[in-house]
Amino acid sequence: MNHARVTRGGGRRVAALVATAAAGTLLLAACGSSSDGGGTSADKATGPYGFETVAQDAKAPITVWVDSTRLAAAQAFEKANPGTPIKIVSYDGNANGSNTFKTKMALFDKAGSGWPDVVFTTDNNSASWGSQDGTGSLAPLNKGLVTQPVLDGFAKGAMDVCTIDGTTYCLRNDLAQNVLWYNQKLMDQFGYSVPTTWEDYTALADKVAAEHPGYLVGTAGDAWAPEIYMWAAECPANKVNDAKSMTVNTTDPNCVRAAKMLDHLIANKTMSTLSLFGPEFVKQQGDKVLMLPGPSWYGGAVFQGTIKTPKGEIGVAPALHWADQDPPSTGNVGGGTWWITSHSKNLKAARDFAVWVTTSDAYQVALAPGFPADTAAATKWLQKQQSSGYWANDIARPIISAAGQVWPGWGSAAFSQEAIWAKVVQSGMAKGDTIESLLPAWQTEIENQAQVNGYSVTK
Numbered sequence: 001m002n003h004a005r006v007t008r009g010g011g012r013r014v015a016a017l018v019a020t021a022a023a024g025t026l027l028l029a030a031c032g033s034s035s036d037g038g039g040t041s042a043d044k045a046t047g048p049y050g051f052e053t054v055a056q057d058a059k060a061p062i063t064v065w066v067d068s069t070r071l072a073a074a075q076a077f078e079k080a081n082p083g084t085p086i087k088i089v090s091y092d093g094n095a096n097g098s099n100t101f102k103t104k105m106a107l108f109d110k111a112g113s114g115w116p117d118v119v120f121t122t123d124n125n126s127a128s129w130g131s132q133d134g135t136g137s138l139a140p141l142n143k144g145l146v147t148q149p150v151l152d153g154f155a156k157g158a159m160d161v162c163t164i165d166g167t168t169y170c171l172r173n174d175l176a177q178n179v180l181w182y183n184q185k186l187m188d189q190f191g192y193s194v195p196t197t198w199e200d201y202t203a204l205a206d207k208v209a210a211e212h213p214g215y216l217v218g219t220a221g222d223a224w225a226p227e228i229y230m231w232a233a234e235c236p237a238n239k240v241n242d243a244k245s246m247t248v249n250t251t252d253p254n255c256v257r258a259a260k261m262l263d264h265l266i267a268n269k270t271m272s273t274l275s276l277f278g279p280e281f282v283k284q285q286g287d288k289v290l291m292l293p294g295p296s297w298y299g300g301a302v303f304q305g306t307i308k309t310p311k312g313e314i315g316v317a318p319a320l321h322w323a324d325q326d327p328p329s330t331g332n333v334g335g336g337t338w339w340i341t342s343h344s345k346n347l348k349a350a351r352d353f354a355v356w357v358t359t360s361d362a363y364q365v366a367l368a369p370g371f372p373a374d375t376a377a378a379t380k381w382l383q384k385q386q387s388s389g390y391w392a393n394d395i396a397r398p399i400i401s402a403a404g405q406v407w408p409g410w411g412s413a414a415f416s417q418e419a420i421w422a423k424v425v426q427s428g429m430a431k432g433d434t435i436e437s438l439l440p441a442w443q444t445e446i447e448n449q450a451q452v453n454g455y456s457v458t459k
Contacts, residue, residue: 048144049139049140049143049144049145049347050140050143050144050145050167051136051139051140051143051342052136052342053342053347054343054344054345055345056345056346056347056348057345057346058346058348058349059085059346060085060345060346060349061085061086061087061346062084062085062086062087062117062118062344062346062349062350062353063086063087063089063116063117063118064086064087064088064089064116064117064118064119064120064353065089065090065091065101065116065118065119065120066088066089066090066091066093066120067090067091067092067093067095067120067122068090068093069093069301069369070093070120070173070336070357071088071090072363072367073120073357073363073367073368074086074088074357075088076357076360076362076363076366076367077353077356077357077360077363080356080360080362081352081353081356084349084352084353086349086353089116093120093121093122093336094121094122094123094125094126094416095122097123097223097415097416097417097418097419097420097422098416098419099416099419101119101121101126101339102126102129102130105130105137105341108343109137115137115341115343115344116341117340117341117344117345117346117349117350117353118338118339118340118341118344118350118353118354119338119339119341120173120336120337120338120339121336121337121339122334122336123334123337123412123416123418124161124162124170124334124335124337124412125412125413125414125415125416126138126162126169126170126337126339127161127162127163127164127169127170127412128164128412128413128414129414130169130339131164131167131169136342137341137342137343138169138170138339138340138341138342139169139339139340139341139342139344139347139350140167140168140169141168141169141170141171141340141351141354142167142168143167145340145347145351146171146351146354146355150355150359151168153359153374153375153376154171154172154358154373154374154375155172155175155373155374155375155378155403158172158175158373159171159172161335161337161412162337162339162412164243169339170337170338170339171337171338171354171355171358171373172335172336172337172338172358172373173335173336173337173338173357173358173368173370173372173373174296174297174334174335174336174368174370174371174372174373175296175332175335175370175371175372175373175378175403176295176296176297176332176333176334176335176336176370176371177295177296177319177330177331177332177335177371177399177402177403177405177406178227178228178231178232178293178294178295178296178319178330178331178332178333178402179293179294179295179296179316179317179318179319179330179398179399179402180194180195180201180291180292180293180316180317180318180319180320180398181291181292181293181294181298181299181302181303181314181315181316181317182194182290182291182292182314182315182316182317183289183290183291183309183313183314183315184312184313184314184315184392184393185312185313185392186215186290186313187290190208190211190212190290192204192207192208192290194291194315194317195291195320196317196318196320196321197320197321197322197323198232198233198258198261198320198321198322198323199322199323201217201291201293201320202261202264202265204217204291205217205264205265205268205270205271206268208270208290209268209269209270212290213269214269214288215270215288215289215290216270216271216272216285216288216289216290216291216292217265217270217271217290217291217292218265218270218271218272218291218292218293219271219272219273219274219276219281219292219294220262220265220266220271220272220273220429220435221272221273221274221275221276221278221281221426222275222276222277223418223419223421223422223426224333224334224418225262225421225425226417226418226421226425227331227332227333227410227417227418228293228294228295228331228333229258229261229262229293229331230255230258230259230331231329231330231331231332231407231410232258232293232319232320232321232322232329232330232331232407233254233255233257233258233322233329234254234325234329234407234409235250235252235254235255235258236248236249236252236254236255236409237249237250237255237410237417237442237443237446238410238411238413238417238446239409239410239411240411240412240413244454244455244456245455245456245457245458246411246413246450246455246456246457246458247457247458247459248443248446248447248450248457248458248459249443249459250439250440250442250443250446251439251440251443255439256436256439257322259434259435259436259439260436262435263434263435263436266429266435272285273429276302276306277306281307282306282307286306286307286308287307289307289309293319293320294333295332295333295334295335295370296370296371296399296402297333297334297369297370297371299314299316299369299385299391299395300368300369300370301369301370304369304390305369311389311390312389312390312391312392313392314390314391314392315391315392315393315395316391316393316395316398316399317398318398318401318402319398319401319402319405321405327405328405329405329406329407330402330405330406330407331406331407331410332406332410335370335373336370338354338357338358340354358372358373358374358377359374359376359377360377361377361380364377364380364381365377365380365381365384366384368381371399371403382395382396382399382400413450413453413455414453414454414455415449415450415452415453417446420442420445420446420449421442423445424438424441424442424445425438425441425442428441
């Protein structure tokens with residue numbers, strides 16, 4: 001087994017709140033384009049599950065690809081299901097737009113062998129290419145492979161990111177709506193109140209810069225920064241209209257004001273430009289985090305895991321919004337997905353694995369760092385989190401509320417926005433350029449990637 005680096009990441013009433021609040025979440029259907037202009041692979045529906053299967057062998061071992069964070073999920077399944085032979089392979093999980101899954105699948109397609117059975121990705125883009133006629137890499141799940149009661153157990157909208165023309169290609173691991181994390185101990189010590197709008201947040205950052213230099217209100221050093229700040233601003237940089245068209249306008253006023261805010265906070269040194277999971281951040285700034293806008297999985301992965309903030313200090317506040325937004329909007333970072341490949345020789349075992357890791361308490365409640373997409377698991381996860389005594393406040397309400405505030409105008413296209421942001425904006429920031437000045441270059445690169453992937457682009 002080889003290991004990759006870390007990548008990222010109440011009863012009936014609570015269950016009802018989870019299901020209801022998540023109804024508006026997530027995110028836009030993942031529309032993709034086909035290199036050969038064909039439809040989805042589900043159009044050629046043969047076999048018992050809506051696609052042409054290979055010869056099945058109930059004793060065949062399954063190969064499962066996971067990132068290092070989800071290694072625990074695969075190991076927990078292996079422990080709970082000793083009769084299922086499984087080979088666990090660690091890879092980067094498509095982190096930061098690496099596109100590893102797509103690239104390797106293309107190589108396996110060419111070789112005619114080597115495909116894994118189940119794959120975890122930290123992004124939600126795979127349906128846009130894996131469903132297309134001419135590849136057929138991903139197995140449809142809602143054509144009989146996964147039962148309807150299991151699918152109905154997920155938060156409403158959770159699988160929108162991987163549903164194309166009514167066919168669902170993934171099981172959602174977790175939801176990743178953005179909220180505002182803050183250090184209650186430091187806020188009390190400094191005499192500050194938790195902001196509710198981005199305007200108040202910026203004003204507080206100026207006070208922090210003047211009164212407590214070195215302390216941070218956020219980070220912008222990772223490729224998912226636009227999913228926190230640009231997405232929340234309703235910046236129309238990534239609107240997928242359908243399988244063949246996108247709307248991209250990175251110089252829209254909503255984009256500009258988010259960029260100006262980031263530039264201002266970078267300039268006053270309250271916004272870190274280091275990678276959140278890098279050793280430099282942990283060593284130099286990990287104990288200086290006053291606030292941190294970011295996804296629901298930051299609680300476990302960042303505060304409990306990476307920077308190891310002591311118990312009782314971290315609280316969760318509602319997602320920040322711009323004062324003129326009605327209703328308020330937030331963004332989403334990841335919320336990983338599990339995919340079953342259509343080439344599996346043991347679809348039953350592959351299905352059992354994917355269902356188990358997304359719904360089982362043994363992983364989703366006991367071990368998972370993020371807010372489960374399965375509503376029953378989410379209820380228990382929140383109860384467990386709260387009962388741990390780690391948090392400084394009741395985390396359930398802001399996390400649930402944010403799930404219903406994810407702006408639906410940010411799409412899951414066939415290419416990675418994170419890779420584009422890293423190539424254009426992060427590299428420019430490293431040279432001293434402002435984010436605002438890089439918005440036109442961001443536009444150009446998005447247009448280029450969209451056109452390469454068969455989209456027409458309007459502004």
